[in-house]
Amino acid sequence: MSGTTRVYGLIGSPVEHSLSPAMHNAAFAAMGLDAVYTAFPVEEENLEAAVKGLFAAGVAGLNVTIPHKSAMLSVVDDLTPLAVGVGAVNTVYLDRGILKGDNTDVVGLLRAVARDGARLDGRVVILGAGGAARAALQAVLLEGGEAIILNRTPGRAESLAESLNEMWERDAVQGDALEPETAVEAVAFANVLINCTSVGLNDSEATPFPWASLLPPDLYVFDTIYSPSETRLLREAREHGCRTRNGLAMLVEQGAESLRIWTRREPPVDVMEAAVAGSV
Structure with missing residues (x-):
């Protein structure tokens, strides 16, 4: 590091476990940039002061993780349409002196599923109604x-569906209970199933969908969880002939999109993924 090193970072609580520093620092090295990425533990009551202070001190860009993604909406000066739509900010930067909040999770998911030739323009089943689901x-x-x-x-599912239909002025989203009858009926007519819950995180035997034997074999199943690398949901879906992918690709792709925003350069996605693949 030197006096000219550009500093980027992640704010949240906790952040000690984050893979983001390894991923971004590997990218900076491969891109030949004089830059460093680190994690800043920030508690909720200090969020606004921390963000304003870090940018005042010359930080070039920030990522935001739990529990601050929603709270950041009221901290920044301006929001991109994606941040408004998701109701959460995960990327912050200065744009001509204006503190701007963006969300790269949407692009991250689209690029992750595109790796397998999957598309989200058909009928998609979403498990969960929290931030990842949005x-x-x-x-x-x-x-x-x-x-x-x-x-x-x-x-919660019905309320989220209603708000999105109103936002998009389309009757494209329904909400229902996660129960055997509704779940099986939903996947029977779906192209893609996405788990947006935390069920299965660090627990290889937990599953948000205990009816995997009824999954149609042409279904594409994506789990936003990446630890373990194959959740019970993905394992059982694969055993029934479904194509599957875990959330590591989404983590990498959303991070790469943040780098595009900050540096206006194309990041080495393969390098970023290699830097974190061994940690999950």
Whole structure:
């Protein structure tokens, strides 16, 4: 590092476990940039002061992780349409003196599924109704697809569907309960299933969809979780003939999109993925 090194970072709590520093620093080295990426643990009550202070001190860009993605909406000066649509910010930068908030999760998901030739312009089943689900649903709607949200609390799924249909002025999203009858009916007519819950995270025996034996073999199954590298959902889907992918590609692709925004250069996605692949 020197006095001219550009500093980027991740804010959240906790951040000690994050793969982002390894991923971004590998990219900077491969790109020949005098830049460094580090993690900043920031508690909720200090969020605005930390963000304003870091940019005042010369930080060139920030990523945002839990629990601050939604709170960042009111911290930045301006929001991109994707950040508004998802209701969350994961990338922050200065644009002609204006602190701007963006969301790269949508692009990250689209590029991740595109690796397998999958598309979200058909009928997509979304498991969960939280922040990851909102990003996935924006991706589906951008592609012109339709979605059904299945959630253990059906009211949350229905409310999210209603808000998205109003936002997009389309009747393209439905919400329902994550129960055997509705789940099996939903996947029977779907092209893609995306798990946006945390069920299965660091637990190879937990699954958000215990009816995998009924998955049609032509279904593409994507799990936003990447640890373990093959969740029970993905393992059982693969055993029934489905194509599958875990969330590592989405992590890498959303990080790469942040780098494009910050540097206006094309990042080495393969280098970024290699830097973190051994950690999951």
